[in-house]
Amino acid sequence: MIDVVIAGAGPNGLMLACELVLAGARPLVVEQLREPATEPKANGLVGQVVRLVDRRGLHAALAGTDEPPRPAPGFVFGALPLDLSRLDDQTLHLLPVPQRRLEQVLRSRAVELGIEVRWGAGVTGYTETADGVRVDLSPGSGAVEARFLVGADGGHSTVRRLAGIGFPGVTNDDSVSRSVHAEVPAGWVHEPTGSLDVPGFGRVPGFRHLRTERGLVVFARLPGRPPALTTVEWPAADDPVPDGPLTLAEMAASLRRVLGADVPLTAPTGDGPFLLRRLVGQNSRIAERYRAGRVFLVGDAAHVHWGIGGPGLNLGLQDAVNLGWKLAAAVNGWAPAGLLDSYEVERMPASRRVVMSTQAQTALVAPGPEVTALREWTAELLADGANARRVAEMMAGADVRYPTRSDHELAGGFAPDLMVDGVRLAELCRTARPLLVDGTGTLAAVAEPWSDRVDVVAGRLDLTGTGTTALLVRPDSYVAWASSDPAPAAASLVDALVDTFGAPSRAGVGATGGRPG
Numbered sequence: 001m002i003d004v005v006i007a008g009a010g011p012n013g014l015m016l017a018c019e020l021v022l023a024g025a026r027p028l029v030v031e032q033l034r035e036p037a038t039e040p041k042a043n044g045l046v047g048q049v050v051r052l053v054d055r056r057g058l059h060a061a062l063a064g065t066d067e068p069p070r071p072a073p074g075f076v077f078g079a080l081p082l083d084l085s086r087l088d089d090q091t092l093h094l095l096p097v098p099q100r101r102l103e104q105v106l107r108s109r110a111v112e113l114g115i116e117v118r119w120g121a122g123v124t125g126y127t128e129t130a131d132g133v134r135v136d137l138s139p140g141s142g143a144v145e146a147r148f149l150v151g152a153d154g155g156h157s158t159v160r161r162l163a164g165i166g167f168p169g170v171t172n173d174d175s176v177s178r179s180v181h182a183e184v185p186a187g188w189v190h191e192p193t194g195s196l197d198v199p200g201f202g203r204v205p206g207f208r209h210l211r212t213e214r215g216l217v218v219f220a221r222l223p224g225r226p227p228a229l230t231t232v233e234w235p236a237a238d239d240p241v242p243d244g245p246l247t248l249a250e251m252a253a254s255l256r257r258v259l260g261a262d263v264p265l266t267a268p269t270g271d272g273p274f275l276l277r278r279l280v281g282q283n284s285r286i287a288e289r290y291r292a293g294r295v296f297l298v299g300d301a302a303h304v305h306w307g308i309g310g311p312g313l314n315l316g317l318q319d320a321v322n323l324g325w326k327l328a329a330a331v332n333g334w335a336p337a338g339l340l341d342s343y344e345v346e347r348m349p350a351s352r353r354v355v356m357s358t359q360a361q362t363a364l365v366a367p368g369p370e371v372t373a374l375r376e377w378t379a380e381l382l383a384d385g386a387n388a389r390r391v392a393e394m395m396a397g398a399d400v401r402y403p404t405r406s407d408h409e410l411a412g413g414f415a416p417d418l419m420v421d422g423v424r425l426a427e428l429c430r431t432a433r434p435l436l437v438d439g440t441g442t443l444a445a446v447a448e449p450w451s452d453r454v455d456v457v458a459g460r461l462d463l464t465g466t467g468t469t470a471l472l473v474r475p476d477s478y479v480a481w482a483s484s485d486p487a488p489a490a491a492s493l494v495d496a497l498v499d500t501f502g503a504p505s506r507a508g509v510g511a512t513g514g515r516p517g
Helices: 011-022 048-054 059-063 099-112 158-162 248-259 312-332 342-365 369-382 385-396 444-450 490-501
Strands: 002-007 027-031 044-046 074-077 080-083 094-096 116-119 123-128 133-137 143-151 169-181 195-198 202-204 210-212 215-220 228-233 276-286 295-297 435-438 455-458 470-473 479-483
Touching: 002 011, 002 312, 011 027, 011 099, 011 312, 027 143, 044 048, 044 312, 048 059, 048 094, 048 312, 059 094, 059 099, 074 385, 080 369, 080 385, 123 143, 123 158, 143 158, 143 312, 158 295, 169 248, 215 248, 228 248, 276 342, 312 342, 342 369, 342 385, 369 385, 444 455, 444 490, 470 490, 479 490
Parallel strands: 002 027, 002 143, 027 116, 143 295, 435 455
Antiparallel strands: 044 094, 074 080, 123 133, 133 143, 169 228, 169 276, 195 202, 210 215, 215 228, 435 470, 470 479
């Protein structure tokens, strides 16, 4: 029997499969497409996910450098500048990388880990049994038995529909988004900043949403690809959207309306496929449940939202990493009561914050003098460092906290980028195993009964300003327990170990005392 069948070979499904193997479970990825998708999609990673891929050893392949990720000096919120350069210890990270490249890296990782991806085999039905799920696949692909089924099959998820999970939310049909890959005139691109200098208008910043009174425009250049341009307009009801595929002429006309100036566009050269897409309307939806028995949802199958601010992969990949170790714990027989249910408890609030953020930004980029006034006031708020930090943490997902017993300031949050005897935490997390980071040298015996599932790393902690002496880090890099005591109480650590990683592998917890197994 397969441990977990994952429907969908996109980034979320592939990431989940890799996490399961690292945690000792056997996944099968099934994908209704017959080969990997080639159409352009997302253009980068924003937020905690950049640190997450670093902690799985994937950052170098995605970034093209061995340098660790660094916080961004600035970003945007609702097409308003967000200056982060003057903030200490801010946590918003950016990694420009096409989704196609991300999927290539994850597929290569899946091959290294021996994961089977079955192409042309979409899920058509399932039957839940006493100890698993019988998953029916596309005609000619048969059926498979598994312990669990996960839908990572996008906003139109078949798995979600089969599970009878509602997908409530809001659909707005008042906007039109157009996106293309196209060449622009030589000399218009300001190379040091990656921005576009448009005669008669001025500078369109690179990788930033720019709002005018007539719409929104984005200009982005990624290595090895022609420039990408996007516009968003809110046309009048009597201004119909053209029928048929988007053309460069239609895109140029949209740019002229939004910027009030001409941007000559020519077809890109080189290997495609190239972006040429028109979308009418926006969706903001969150599944009523993330679990139905032995069936779970991750990524767009669980939530959809507008892409402003680039939060989609941050949200979806963290879903996958949150769920992966918990499913593996159930497969391996040590999951404490409620661990699988904690997936929805932890990730649904994160989804709601992203939807709130994208809806707020949608309001800030809409046309109209009232919106312009709101933007002026919001810009004043963002000029304050405390407000800028708060917004940056929201966009990064750094303000997400999971419930824990510990009242330490780090407990429940994403583990900081600390050093242990000169070694980065990111390097210690590559195995995806739970990690007790012990700066006191006194806790190894306490954790020893969990040695089959929790690693202990002892050494001097370099974590300036917190006084932290020990951390219990979950496989998804969130902190289950922390202490600032030079001699942490064994009982509190034992409680965290039991609550998070189940009963010890043998009765009792050794000579240190604490909660029995």
